[in-house]
Amino acid sequence: MTKILENGNEMWEIGGKTLSSRLLIGSALYPSPASMEQAIRVSGAQIVTVALRRQAAGEGGGNHYWNIIKEMGLSVLPNTAGCHSAKEAITTAQMAREVFGTNWIKLEVIGDQYNLQPDPYETLKAAEVLVKEGFEVFPYTTDDLVVAKRLVDAGCRILMPWGSPIGSGKGLMNPYNLRAIREAFPDLTLIVDAGIGKPSHAVLAMEMGYDAILLNSAIALSHDPVRMAEAFRYAVEAGRAGYEAGMMPEREFASPSTPTVGTPFWHQNK
Amino acid sequence: MNIAIAGAGLVGRLLALNLLQEGHCITLYDADSAYGEEAAGMTAAGMLALFAELESAESVIFDIGKRSIALWPSLLEQLGIPDAYQQEGSIITAHPQDYSELDHFIATLRAKVSEASEIGMLDAAGIGALEPDLSQHRKAFFIPHEGQVDAQRFMQRAAEYLLEHPLVTWHQCYGVERVEEGSIISGGKRRSYDWVFDSRGLGANVQLDDLRGVRGEVLWVDAPEVRIGRPTRMLHPRYKLYIVPRPNHRYIIGATEIESEDRSPISVRSSLELLSALYSMHTGFAEARIVKSVTNCRPALRDNLPRIEQHEKMTRINGLYRHGYLMAPAVVEQALNEGIYKMEGATA
Numbered sequence: 001m002t003k004i005l006e007n008g009n010e011m012w013e014i015g016g017k018t019l020s021s022r023l024l025i026g027s028a029l030y031p032s033p034a035s036m037e038q039a040i041r042v043s044g045a046q047i048v049t050v051a052l053r054r055q056a057a058g059e060g061g062g063n064h065y066w067n068i069i070k071e072m073g074l075s076v077l078p079n080t081a082g083c084h085s086a087k088e089a090i091t092t093a094q095m096a097r098e099v100f101g102t103n104w105i106k107l108e109v110i111g112d113q114y115n116l117q118p119d120p121y122e123t124l125k126a127a128e129v130l131v132k133e134g135f136e137v138f139p140y141t142t143d144d145l146v147v148a149k150r151l152v153d154a155g156c157r158i159l160m161p162w163g164s165p166i167g168s169g170k171g172l173m174n175p176y177n178l179r180a181i182r183e184a185f186p187d188l189t190l191i192v193d194a195g196i197g198k199p200s201h202a203v204l205a206m207e208m209g210y211d212a213i214l215l216n217s218a219i220a221l222s223h224d225p226v227r228m229a230e231a232f233r234y235a236v237e238a239g240r241a242g243y244e245a246g247m248m249p250e251r252e253f254a255s256p257s258t259p260t261v262g263t264p265f266w267h268q269n270k
Numbered sequence: 271m272n273i274a275i276a277g278a279g280l281v282g283r284l285l286a287l288n289l290l291q292e293g294h295c296i297t298l299y300d301a302d303s304a305y306g307e308e309a310a311g312m313t314a315a316g317m318l319a320l321f322a323e324l325e326s327a328e329s330v331i332f333d334i335g336k337r338s339i340a341l342w343p344s345l346l347e348q349l350g351i352p353d354a355y356q357q358e359g360s361i362i363t364a365h366p367q368d369y370s371e372l373d374h375f376i377a378t379l380r381a382k383v384s385e386a387s388e389i390g391m392l393d394a395a396g397i398g399a400l401e402p403d404l405s406q407h408r409k410a411f412f413i414p415h416e417g418q419v420d421a422q423r424f425m426q427r428a429a430e431y432l433l434e435h436p437l438v439t440w441h442q443c444y445g446v447e448r449v450e451e452g453s454i455i456s457g458g459k460r461r462s463y464d465w466v467f468d469s470r471g472l473g474a475n476v477q478l479d480d481l482r483g484v485r486g487e488v489l490w491v492d493a494p495e496v497r498i499g500r501p502t503r504m505l506h507p508r509y510k511l512y513i514v515p516r517p518n519h520r521y522i523i524g525a526t527e528i529e530s531e532d533r534s535p536i537s538v539r540s541s542l543e544l545l546s547a548l549y550s551m552h553t554g555f556a557e558a559r560i561v562k563s564v565t566n567c568r569p570a571l572r573d574n575l576p577r578i579e580q581h582e583k584m585t586r587i588n589g590l591y592r593h594g595y596l597m598a599p600a601v602v603e604q605a606l607n608e609g610i611y612k613m614e615g616a617t618a
Binding site for chain 1: 327328507531572573574
C-alpha cells in the first residue's frame with residue numbers, strides 16, 4: 001500500500017477532506033485573537049471549531065472574530081454549543097451553514113447545565129434531521145456504546161465520544177468504554193472530544209486507535225497556549241505513530257531484552 | 271500649541287487633562303454628547319485589577335497597570351474628586367465545587383509575574399475580618415494592591431472640568447470621519463492643528479482595520495441588605511462575575527464578554543448567568559433592585575493590548591479593551607512622552 005505522507009504524517013480522510021493533522025482545535029478562551037491564531041498555527045491543526053453563539057450571529061455580529069479564523073484558511077467546524085434541545089441545535093446548524101458555508105456541524109446538545117453532559121435523546125433527534133438535510137454531523141456524545149450505535153443508525157459517519165466532561169481536564173475517565181466503541185466501529189471515524197487536560201491524555205486516546213482528538217481548554221487555558229499547542233501536536237503524532245507501529249503486548253512479569261551475561265539461566269526469571 | 275482630540279471618551283479626557291497642565295489649547299470632537307453615554311469608559315466598572323486581569327491577559331498589562339495606579343490619585347485630585355479612588359484591595363473567591371478554579375487562577379498569576387507570590391489565601395475567618403458579608407465563603411484570595419476608580423464619576427466630573435476650562439472647545443455630537451496627520455476631517459471639512467490625537471475607540475474602525483468590538487453587558491443593582499466594600503470576583507468554570515461596590519449599597523455587576531459588535535440590550539441568557547452567580551455570592555441580593563442594564567463594546571486589537579501609533583503631528587491610541595481604567599493613564603503618559611512632548615523638546 002502506498003502511503004501519502006505530509007510532514008511525516010500519513011494522510012487521513014474526514015468528511016470528504018484529506019488531512020495530515022489529527023488534532024482538531026477549539027477557538028474559545030484564548031487570552032487574545034492573536035494568541036489564538038499563533039496557538040492554532042503551532043498546533044498544526046487543520047480543523048478549527050467555532051461556537052456559533054446565537055446572539056453573536058446577528059447583524060454586525062462577531063464578524064471580526066470569524067474573519068480572523070477564516071483568514072487562516074483552515075476547515076471550520078461550527079458547533080452548536082449552548083443548545084439544549086434538538087430544535088435549537090437544528091436552527092443553529094442551519095445558521096452555521098449560512099455563515100460558514102460548510103455542511104459540517106459539531107452537534108452538541110447539552111443535557112446538564114453544570115457538567116455540560118450531552119443529552120443523548122436530543123442529540124439523536126437532531127442528528128436524524130441534520131443527516132437528512134445533508135449535514136456531515138460530528139456528534140459530541142458520552143462514551144455509551146448504545147448511544148453510539150443509535151447515532152450510527154441515524155447516519156452519522158463520525159462519532160465524538162467524550163474523554164470526560166467538557167473543560168474538566170480529567171482525561172479518559174473510562175478507557176474500557178472508549179475501547180469498546182473503537183472495537184464496535186473499526187471503520188468509523190472516531191474522535192475523542194472533551195476532557196483532555198494534558199498531552200499524555202491525547203497520547204492514550206491515539207494509542208487506542210482513535211482517529212483524532214478535539215480539544216480547546218487544555219491549550220487555551222494553559223499559561224502558555226502556544227507552547228501547549230506544540231505539546232499537543234507532538235502528543236497526537238506520537239500516539240498515532242505508536243498505534244500504527246503496533247505495540248508490544250503487556251506482560252505480567254519483567255522480561256529482559258537480553259539475558260544477563262554471567263547469570264545462570266535458572267536465576268534469570270527470579 | 272493648538273491641539274485637537276478626536277474622541278472624548280476615557281482616553282480623550284485623560285489626554286485633555288494632561289495637555290491642559292502644559293497650557294495647550296484643546297479642541298475636543300466627539301460623536302457623542304459630553305455625558306458620554308456611548309463611551310466604553312462610561313459602561314466600565316473602573317476596576318484597577320492589575321493582578322486579577324492577568325488570568326487572561328499578557329503580563330505587560332501588569333507594569334502598565336502599576337503605573338496607572340500610581341497616576342490616578344493625582345488625576346482625580348486635579349478634578350477635585352480624590353474620593354473617587356479606592357485602593358483597599360480586592361477579593362477573589364469561588365464555590366467549593368470550583369476551588370480548582372482558584373488554584374488555576376493563582377498558578378496562572380504566579381507563572382506570569384513574580385509579585386503574585388505575595389498574594390495570600392484567606393480562610394473563612396480572614397474573609398470575615400475584611401468582608402463580614404462574605405464570611406460564608408471558606409476560601410478566597412486577597413489582593414491588597416487592587417482597587418477601583420468610580421468610572422462614572424470620573425467621566426462626569428472630567429466633562430464638567432473640561433467644559434468650564436477657558437482653553438477647551440468641545441464639539442459635542444460632532445462625528446469625525448478621518449483623523450490625519452495634523453488635521454481632523456469632519457462633515458467633509460478639513461481643519462488643521464499643530465497636533466491631533468485619535469482616541470475614538472471603536473469609532474476609529476474605518477481607519478484601523480484590525481480593530482474590533484467585544485460586547486460586554488453589565489447590570490446595576492441596589493442591594494440595601496448587602497455590605498461589600500471591595501471589588502469581588504467569583505471564579506466559575508464558565509462565567510466570570512465581578513461585583514464592584516459604589517456608594518449607597520449600589521453594585522455594578524459584570525461583565526459578559528462576547529465576540530460581537532452587537533450593542534442591543536442585554537440578553538436573557540446573560541442576565542440569568544450574571545444574576546444567578548450574584549445571588550449565589552450573597553442571598554441578600556435576592557431583594558436587590560435592578561436599576562439599570564448597560565451594553566457596550568470594548569475596542570480591541572488582535573493581541574487585546576493597547577496600541578500607540580506616532581505619526582507626524584498625530585498620535586493614535588486605541589485597543590484598551592477591557593482594561594481602560596487600569597491602563598489609560600499610563601498609556602496616555604507614554605503616548606505624550608513619545609510623541610508631542612518629544613517633538614516639543616526637540617524643537618525647544
